[in-house]
Every structure is written in structure tokens, then in C-alpha cells.
Amino acid sequence: MASHGGVVGTFTVDPRSRAAKRRVRGESATGWAFVSPSVVIILGLSVVPVLWSLLFSFQVNDLVSPSQWVGLANYKALLKDPTFGSAVSHTLVYTALYVPLSVVAGLAIAIALDRTIALIGLYRTLVFVPFVVSAAAQGVLFSFVLDPEFGVANSLLHKVGLPAQGFFSDPGQALYLLVAISLWSGTGFCVIVYLAGLQGVSSELVEAARIDGAGRWGVLRHVTLPALTPVTVFLLLFQTINALQVFDLVFVTTKGGPLGSTTVIVYFIWEKAFKTFTAGYSAAAAYTLAIALLVIGVALQVYRRRVAAR
Amino acid sequence: MKRLPFSGWHFVLAPLALLFALPLVWLLVSSVMSNAEINRFPPALWPHGIKFDGYRYVLGNALFPRWFLNSFIVSAVAVTANLVLGSLGGYAFARIRFTGSKLVLGLMLATMVIPFQLTMIPTFLVMKQLGLIDTLGALIVPSLVTPLSVFLFRQFFVSLPRELEEAAWIDGCGRLRILVSIVLPLARPALSTVAVLTFLATWNDLTWPLIAINTDSTYTLQLGLTTFQGQHHTQWSAVMAGNVITVLPVLLGFLLAQKAFIRSLASTGLKG
Numbered sequence: 001m002a003s004h005g006g007v008v009g010t011f012t013v014d015p016r017s018r019a020a021k022r023r024v025r026g027e028s029a030t031g032w033a034f035v036s037p038s039v040v041i042i043l044g045l046s047v048v049p050v051l052w053s054l055l056f057s058f059q060v061n062d063l064v065s066p067s068q069w070v071g072l073a074n075y076k077a078l079l080k081d082p083t084f085g086s087a088v089s090h091t092l093v094y095t096a097l098y099v100p101l102s103v104v105a106g107l108a109i110a111i112a113l114d115r116t117i118a119l120i121g122l123y124r125t126l127v128f129v130p131f132v133v134s135a136a137a138q139g140v141l142f143s144f145v146l147d148p149e150f151g152v153a154n155s156l157l158h159k160v161g162l163p164a165q166g167f168f169s170d171p172g173q174a175l176y177l178l179v180a181i182s183l184w185s186g187t188g189f190c191v192i193v194y195l196a197g198l199q200g201v202s203s204e205l206v207e208a209a210r211i212d213g214a215g216r217w218g219v220l221r222h223v224t225l226p227a228l229t230p231v232t233v234f235l236l237l238f239q240t241i242n243a244l245q246v247f248d249l250v251f252v253t254t255k256g257g258p259l260g261s262t263t264v265i266v267y268f269i270w271e272k273a274f275k276t277f278t279a280g281y282s283a284a285a286a287y288t289l290a291i292a293l294l295v296i297g298v299a300l301q302v303y304r305r306r307v308a309a310r
Numbered sequence: 311m312k313r314l315p316f317s318g319w320h321f322v323l324a325p326l327a328l329l330f331a332l333p334l335v336w337l338l339v340s341s342v343m344s345n346a347e348i349n350r351f352p353p354a355l356w357p358h359g360i361k362f363d364g365y366r367y368v369l370g371n372a373l374f375p376r377w378f379l380n381s382f383i384v385s386a387v388a389v390t391a392n393l394v395l396g397s398l399g400g401y402a403f404a405r406i407r408f409t410g411s412k413l414v415l416g417l418m419l420a421t422m423v424i425p426f427q428l429t430m431i432p433t434f435l436v437m438k439q440l441g442l443i444d445t446l447g448a449l450i451v452p453s454l455v456t457p458l459s460v461f462l463f464r465q466f467f468v469s470l471p472r473e474l475e476e477a478a479w480i481d482g483c484g485r486l487r488i489l490v491s492i493v494l495p496l497a498r499p500a501l502s503t504v505a506v507l508t509f510l511a512t513w514n515d516l517t518w519p520l521i522a523i524n525t526d527s528t529y530t531l532q533l534g535l536t537t538f539q540g541q542h543h544t545q546w547s548a549v550m551a552g553n554v555i556t557v558l559p560v561l562l563g564f565l566l567a568q569k570a571f572i573r574s575l576a577s578t579g580l581k582g
Contacts, residue, residue: 030485031408038399038455039414045452046421049432056431063435109326117317119324125568126327129334132560134514136532140539140553141337144546150348152336155355184333189575196576245425248516252536269427274521279431286428293425 074284106190139252364551400463503574
């Protein structure tokens with residue numbers, strides 16, 4: 001691609017000409033005309049709902065009858081609600097397993113795939129392809145594979161002489177199965193982003209390290225990993241935000257069960273708003289999640305700055 | 311094609327790739343099994359001959375083609391609108407100096423960190439006020455343009471050299487003409503990135519249709535699929551056939567445009 005010009009600001013037009021002045025004034029109108037559809041839709045459907053949601057979280061509201069102001073009562077009730085407590089802990093367990101495993105596996109697979117051998121294109125395609133499958137389709141597929149009676153998973157276990165498993169009907173297994181399915185579909189994204197990042201690792205640095213006597217691990221530790229730090233930070237942030245918001249897969253496979261063992265925060269929020277019609281309570285839970293996300297985002301940004309400054 | 315040397319890495323990579331592919335292979339295989347094969351215990355691992363019973367059942371159901379059409383309409387409108395509105399907005403933010411542009415851009419980008427769960431109840435109420443609940447409009451309006459589309463276009467246009475547009479500007483060309491006849495033809499990477507991301511997001515979405523749609527004739531494929539599973543629990547071959555039809559457009563699109571697809575996802579990742 002051609003290099004950037006040194007020009008900053010708008011086009012240089014002789015400011016003395018009247019036509020030019022009219023044109024500059026017209027520019028502002030053109031600018032607003034171009035951006036206004038996006039501005040109206042994006043800000044209208046985010047700023048208004050965000051404020052509306054905040055009001056909600058201080059109310060008792062069923063979306064139908066008149067609402068009632070209750071102050072911080074929803075938040076206080078949330079703190080005491082054991083269902084919310086377990087939803088938080090399920091979400092944290094899911095996130096704590098999914099994020100590091102997908103990022104580490106993504107890095108390892110990307111390094112393994114970063115070579116020119118026969119069939120490498122096919123391997124890359126196969127690793128990535130589950131990523132484009134919707135969570136709903138994944139859920140339906142794995143409900144079938146893991147069906148205790150008709151599923152191929154138990155059929156295979158039977159073949160090798162292992163006992164049949166309950167899978168999604170077993171409260172001790174369901175959450176970990178969700179992590180496994182998410183790893184199947186989500187690791188490919190980390191692989192692709194790391195593969196792109198590996199292209200940017202300076203081959204001269206790698207060569208220099210080799211000449212200085214660094215082995216495979218030495219190069220990885222002292223050259224590749226530091227060069228990939230921005231990519232890693234991005235992936236940690238991206239995967240964490242996705243993990244904290246997991247919903248579709250839960251909805252399709254377990255609906256929060258069995259015995260509430262897979263009720264995650266977003267499922268809790270959805271259930272409170274659209275199943276038990278306690279919208280105010282639901283909004284308070286959504287705000288709690290949003291604040292948690294904000295804190296994580298800010299913390300990661302601060303960390304990123306510090307790494308960059310070093 | 312040049313033959314590449316055999317490597318020991320195949321012993322690692324082939325099983326690994328197979329592990330990722332296997333569930334999807336099983337999806338295809340089970341969709342052409344007969345119900346007798348699926349319902350026996352332990353279930354068959356390979357079909358005896360290909361049976362299209364599942365597909366016939368699904369496509370014979372009046373609702374299923376309807377869901378496909380609904381998903382297609384919503385995704386097609388969302389992709390087109392994101393390309394048009396996103397490039398207009400992105401171009402203005404990149405090239406036109408107008409009052410308030412920095413503030414508005416900043417606000418728009420800030421909305422990207424708002425989790426959808428925070429806005430879903432009020433958005434439902436806004437759509438209800440507009441009379442769109444239970445229509446495709448409720449699915450289309452919120453996906454017409456996203457801050458990510460505007461941002462991606464802006465980033466791309468900022469990196470284009472201005473010299474290309476200057477001659478046309480001096481000749482008295484308007485902004486819209488410059489955008490359409492000079493800038494957009496150069497913007498294929500940005501156009502394909504936005505198209506890919508918008509299509510994936512709208513075609514694969516379940517959460518919002520679940521909230522906004524109640525009537526089964528207005529369902530999208532993803533939504534239909536989830537109810538399908540409950541209603542036809544013994545008809546697993548039909549459920550799997552429906553799943554294949556849901557996954558297929560994305561899979562085909564991916565295989566056809568693999569390079570652009572991967573590049574667009576990787577680049578959004580790296581710019582994040």
C-alpha cells in the first residue's frame with residue numbers, strides 16, 4: 001500500500017476564494033449528513049437504553065404494570081440471592097477455565113501450524129472452522145453427540161468398555177462440558193490471531209538469538225513470546241469478555257440446569273427479565289456484570305500501558 | 311502444486327485437525343442416517359447408505375424454509391446497511407472536519423464496551439414503542455450499523471493517501487461522488503471485513519431474536535433450530551439435517567472466501 005502523505009486536516013484550498021469558504025461551511029453539513037444515520041441508530045440504541053436500564057435497576061418493574069421506586073433494594077437483594085451467587089461462581093469457573101486454556105492452546109497450535117509443510121492449509125482450515133458455527137448450532141449438535149441414550153459419545157465409551165455418562169444431565173459434568181465445547185469452537189480464533197501475530201515476529205531477531213546459541217525454548221521465551229505480548233493481551237481481554245457473556249450455548253444445551261449447575265450470569269439476567277418478569281432485578285444484575293466488565297477492561301488497559309512503557 | 315517434504319509434524323497436526331473436524335463430520339454423517347440407525351443402542355457409527363429422510367422432513371415442514379428466508383433477509387439487509395452507513399460515517403470521520411465530529415466519534419466508540427445484556431430490556435421496550443416487536447424489523451433496526459463497522463471504515467480511509475482524492479476535489483467533485491467513485495473501489499479489504507463480521511453476527515445470533523420474536527413464522531433459523539430440537543426429540547436425523555442447513559451458508563461462505571475471511575478476523579483482532 002502507498003505510504004501516508006504528510007497532509008493533516010482537510011484538503012488545502014485557497015482560503016481567500018469565496019467559493020472555498022462556502023465549501024468549508026458546506027462541509028460541516030455534509031459531514032453531519034454522512035454520520036447522522038449511524039449516530040442516531042448507535043447512540044439512540046445504546047445511550048438511551050443504558051440510562052433507562054440504570055433507572056430500571058432502582059425499580060420494581062414487570063414491564064407491564066406501573067413501576068415502583070425502591071432505591072438500592074435490588075442490589076441489596078442480589079447480594080443475598082444464592083442463585084445470583086452461584087451464577088457468579090459458575091461464570092467465574094467457566095471464565096477461569098476457558099480463557100487461559102483457549103489462549104495457551106491457541107498459541108501452541110499456532111506455533112505448530114506456523115510452518116510450510118504439505119496439507120498445512122487444510123489443517124489450519126479444520127482448526128478454525130468450528131469458530132464460524134453458531135452457538136445455537138453447536139448446542140444442538142453436542143446435545144445430540146452427548147445424548148445419554150442416543151449419543152455417539154456413550155456409544156464410543158461402551159465400545160471401549162467404559163461406563164455410560166450422564167453428560168448434560170449430570171450436575172457435576174454439565175459446566176465442564178460447556179467449557180469443552182467452547183474450547184472446541186473458540187480456540188480456532190486464538191490460533192488465527194496468533195498466526196497473524198507470528199508473521200510480525202522479526203526473523204532477524206530469531207536468527208540473532210539462534211546464533212547466540214538459543215535453543216527452541218530460548219527463542220520462544222526471549223523472542224517470540226515478548227513480541228506476541230500485545231496479541232496475548234488482546235486475546236485475554238476478548239476471550240474474557242466473551243466468556244463472561246456466555247448465554248446462547250447454555251440456553252440451547254442445559255437451560256441453566258441440571259439443578260442450576262450451569263446458570264451463568266447472563267442466563268440469570270435473561271431469566272429474571274423475560275421468564276419471571278422481574279425486570280428491575282434483572283437490570284441490577286446486568287449493571288453488576290457491566291461494572292465488572294468495565295473494571296476488567298480498565299485493569300487490562302492499565303496493564304497494557306505499563307507493558308508498553310517498559 | 312509443488313510437493314513439500316514430509317515432516318514429523320504430521321503426527322501431531324493430523325490428529326489435532328481431526329479432533330476439530332470430527333464433530334462437524336458427525337453432524338453431516340448423522341444427518342443422512344435413518345432414524346432406525348440413530349435410535350438403536352448403541353447407535354450406529356456409520357450409516358448404511360445415505361438417506362435423505364431428515365432433509366425431506368425438514369424441508370417439507372412449511373416453517374423451516376420460512377426461517378431460512380427470515381435469516382437471509384435480516385442478514386442481507388444488515389450487511390448492505392452496514393456497508394452503506396458504515397462507509398458514509400467512516401469516510402466523514404476520516405476526511406471531513408466538522409463541528410462535534412471528535413466528540414461524536416468518541417461517544418460511538420465508547421458504546422462498543424457496553425455489554426448487550428445491559429441494553430436488551432430497554433431495547434426491547436424501544437422496539438415495542440416502535441411497534442416492531444415480533445416483526446423482522448425488530449431484528450433489522452438494531453443491526454443496521456454498528457460502531458465497529460464505522461470504526462473499521464474510518465481506520466481504513468485514514469490510511470489511504472489523500473492525493474488520490476485531491477484531483478477530483480479540485481475539479482469540484484462532491485464528497486459523495488469522491489466516496490463512491492474513488493474511495494470505495496479501493497476499499498475492498500474494509501468492505502469485505504465489515505461484510506464478514508456483520509454476516510457472522512446477524513446469521514449466528516440467538517439472544518436478540520429470542521427476546522424480540524414470539525411467533526414461529528417470524529423465527530430465524532437459529533431460533534427455530536432450538537425449538538425444533540425439543541419438538542422432534544426422537545427425530546434426530548431431522549434435527550441434524552436442520553442443523554446442517556443452518557451451518558451450511560456460513561461454512562460455504564468461509565470455504566469460498568477463506569483468505570479474506572481469516573484476514574478480516576485476524577486484523578480486527580490485532581487492531582483491538
